[in-house]
Amino acid sequence: MKPPAFEYLAPASLDEAVAALADDEAKVLAGGQSLVPMLNFRLLAPSLLVDINRIPGLDYIEDNGAGGLRVGALTRHYSLETSELVLQRFPILNAAMRYVAHLAIRNRGTIGGSLCHGDPAAELPGLMLLLDAKMKTTQRTIAAADFYQGALETALADDEILTEIQLPALADETGWGFEEFARRSGDFALTAVGATVGEGAARIVVIGAHDTPLRLTAAEALFPDIDAVVAAAQAEVSPNDDLHASADYRRHLVGVLTRRALAAAI
Ligand SMILES: Cc1cc2nc3c(=O)[nH]c(=O)nc-3n(C[C@H](O)[C@H](O)[C@H](O)COP(=O)(O)OP(=O)(O)OC[C@H]3O[C@@H](n4cnc5c(N)ncnc54)[C@H](O)[C@@H]3O)c2cc1C
The missing domain is CATH 3.30.43.10 (Uridine Diphospho-n-acetylenolpyruvylglucosamine Reductase, domain 2)
Incomplete structure (x- = not known):
């Protein structure tokens, strides 16, 4: 059409x-x-x-001077995937970008577009939550934790434009894992889990198994008892049934992928 x-x-x-x-x-x-x-x-x-493609100054990946990064909202997925700075500072972001759609789509799609579209099965919104990002707009700065209000629903006003994503430095020696299951390469995730482990604590985010990307704070509190973390993770999500997978299957995936992501992070 x-x-x-x-x-x-x-x-x-x-x-x-x-x-x-x-x-x-x-x-x-x-x-x-x-x-x-x-x-x-x-x-x-x-x-x-x-x-907004002809507005100058919205496409960049820059060192923030404190071990983190500033990323312009018009930065293409492909730039995130191939950036040396991203690879050094946030290798999880670099690794996860390969699960986003297909190369032709990653050449055009932007970080700002993905975050503002707010698909609960998209990788970038979940990663921003995991990495404690801040979203700078034409009106204010919003924490990733406050950005998503429902499926395809964000805190942005109709006349508000996302301009920059601010990623704070990870603690030294933070380990990470990102695990995704999709029916075919390039499809949206049925479920994916990102985890970081550092300074004795874990952060875990699930995508594709809830109305929004979801940080699993109750499960995180049980770390390092992995069996308890996995059980709590499965209890915390509210997946939907759809033609791709049942809610029960997605909950099962949350358990399997949480265990794998934590193992990789540890
Ligand atoms: C076949 C296919 C497969 C895909 N698979 C995946 C996948 O596996 N994982 C995944 O994450 N994504 C996937 N995508 C989506 C892709 O990543 C998109 O590029 C992304 O979701 C949107 O980015 P965009 O720059 O194209 O935004 P657009 O399509 O231009 O905009 C998306 C929405 O965000 C708003 N918007 C855009 N930029 C801003 C801004 N700066 N400020 C305020 N509002 C803004 C727009 O008004 C619109 O509502 C897929 C897409 C296709 C077509």
Whole structure:
């Protein structure tokens, strides 16, 4: 199907883009890899697309001077996947990017688009929660923990643009594991689990098994008793049934993948 008709604007500045979003029916266009399929399926019918690709200064991966990174919202998935800085500072991010879709999609898709789309089965939203990221927007800075409010629902206002993702340094010697199960390479995860272990504590995030990416705080508190962590992880998620997998199967995957991700992190 073709998308419904829309007006198109490619502003040259963030101020101009924000002003255009005052139109209630306007939507930001970044890589278009989620938005355009939704238009084609007629799940959305915005009257105006505000293309942010020509706004300078939104595509970068920079050292924050304190062991972490600052990432511009228009940074493509492929840049995250191939960045030396990402590999040195956040190898889990680098490894997980290979599970995101296919190369052609990773060439266009942006970190900001993935985070703002907020698919509960997408890798980047879960990783931002795991890595305690902050989202800088045209209005404020939001902790990843406060960013997701439901499936495809974020804390962003209609006229708010995500501009930068801030990743704080990991503690020295933090180990990590990222485990995903999908039906085919490049498909969205049926379930995935990311974990870090450092300074005697674990952080665990599950994607694809809840309405939002979910940090498993009750399970984390039982670390290092792995059997107890796994049982608590399975109790903490509320997976859905859909045509790809039953809720029970997803809960089973949460157990298996949590155990594997923790083993890798340890
Ligand atoms: C076949 C296929 C398979 C895929 N598989 C996966 C997968 O396995 N894992 C995965 O994570 N993703 C997957 N994706 C999605 C892909 O990663 C998208 O690139 C990503 O979700 C959206 O990024 P985008 O830049 O294309 O955003 P767009 O499609 O342009 O926008 C997505 C949404 O975010 C909003 N938005 C975009 N940027 C901003 C911003 N800076 N500020 C405010 N709002 C903004 C838009 O208005 C829109 O609502 C897949 C896509 C396809 C087509």
